[in-house]
Amino acid sequence: MTERNEGVVGRQPGRRAQGELEAAVLTALRSASRPVTAAYVQERLGQGLAYTTVVTILTRLQAKGAVARQRAGRAFEWTAVADEAGLAALRMRRLLDAEADRETVLARFVTALLPDDEKLLRGLLAQQPEDAQG
Template sequence: MVDATADGGPGPRKRGRGELEAQVLATLRLAPGPVTAGWVREQLDGLAYSTVITILTRLHEKHAVCRERAGRSFLWTPAADEAGLAALRMRRVLEGREDRDAVLASFVTALTPDDERLLRRLLNPGQAPDGE
C-alpha cells in the first residue's frame, strides 16, 4: 500500500501535529508497567529510537509521563489517565492566556445544561443539586 503525502502524491503520510505524542502515550497506557524507550519503539514499529526518546522527553516536560532512572536509561510511565491528560491540556491553554476570566467565562457559558450541573456539583460537593 502506498501512502499519500500532504500534497496527495505517493510517499509516506505526513503525521498530524501531536499524533506521535498520542501514539506514544497510548502505547505507554498499554504497557505492563514502567517500560524502556526501546520497548515503546518495538511497539511502534517504524519509529527511530531517537524519535521515541525525543517524544518521551517532550511528554515528560509537559508532565504527561513520568520517568525513573534505571541504570543508564529511564523507565517510563504515563503520568495520568486520559481524563487527567485532558485536564492538563485544558489547564495549559488557560495558563497561556492573559484573559483567564474571559476564557473561563466563555467555556462555562458554552457548557450543556448537564455539564453545567456536573460542574456545579463538583465545585460545591456539600450542596444539594439544583431543584431539590
Template sequence: MTGRSGSGRDRSSPRRGQGELEAQVLGALRDAPGAVNAGWVRERLGGDLAYTTVITILTRLRVKGAVTRERTGRSFAWTAVADGAGLAALRMRKVLDAESDRAAVLTSFVTTLSVDDERVLRDLLAQESREGED
C-alpha cells in the same frame, strides 16, 4: 522520484494531528507491565517512528507531568502517571496559564459548552463545593 521527503516520511501518508502521537505514546505506557524503555514504546507503536522521535515525545510528556522516568543503566525507564483525560487537562491548563485574562478565557470556554458538558461541569463544581464543606 520516490515520493519520500528528506525526513524519510512518505509524503502521501497523513500527518498525525497535534497531540495524537503523545496520546499514542501515553497509551502504550499505560498498557506497559511496568516501567519500560523507549525501544519498547517504539515497538508498540509499530516501529515506524525514529527512536529519537519517541524520546522527544517522552521528554515532552515528562515536562507536562504526564510521565516519569528513572535511570536504568545508560538509559531510562518510563512510566505513565496521567491518562488521556489527564493529558488533555494538562494541555488545557497550559493554555489557561498562558493567558493574562483567565476570567475571559474561562467565560469564553464555558459559553461554548454543550448542554450536557455544562451539566457535567456544574455537577463537578457542586461536588467540589460539598466536599469543601466537610
C-alpha cells in the same frame, strides 16, 4: 493537473494529528505492567518511528507532567502518570495559564459549552470540597 490533499488542512498526507502520537505513547506506557524503555515504546508503536522521535515525545510528555522517568543503567525507564484525558486536561490548563485574563477566558469557555457539557461541569464542580474550589 495537481493533486489535492483531501486530509486535514495544513497536514501532510500520512502525518498524525497533533496529540495523536502522544496519546499512542501514553497507551503503550499504560499497557506495560512496569516502567519501560523508549525502545520498548518504539517497538509497541511500530509504524517506522525513529527512536529519537519516541524519546522526543516521551521528553515532551515528561515536561507536561504526563510521564515520569527513572534512571535504569545508561537508559531511562518511563511510566505514564496521566491517561489521555489527563493529558487533555494538562493541555487545557497550560492554555489557561498562558492567558492574562483567566476570568474572561473561563467565562467564555463555559458559555461556549454545549448544555449537557455545562451541566456536567457544574455537577463536577459541586462535588468538589469547598477548600479545593479555591
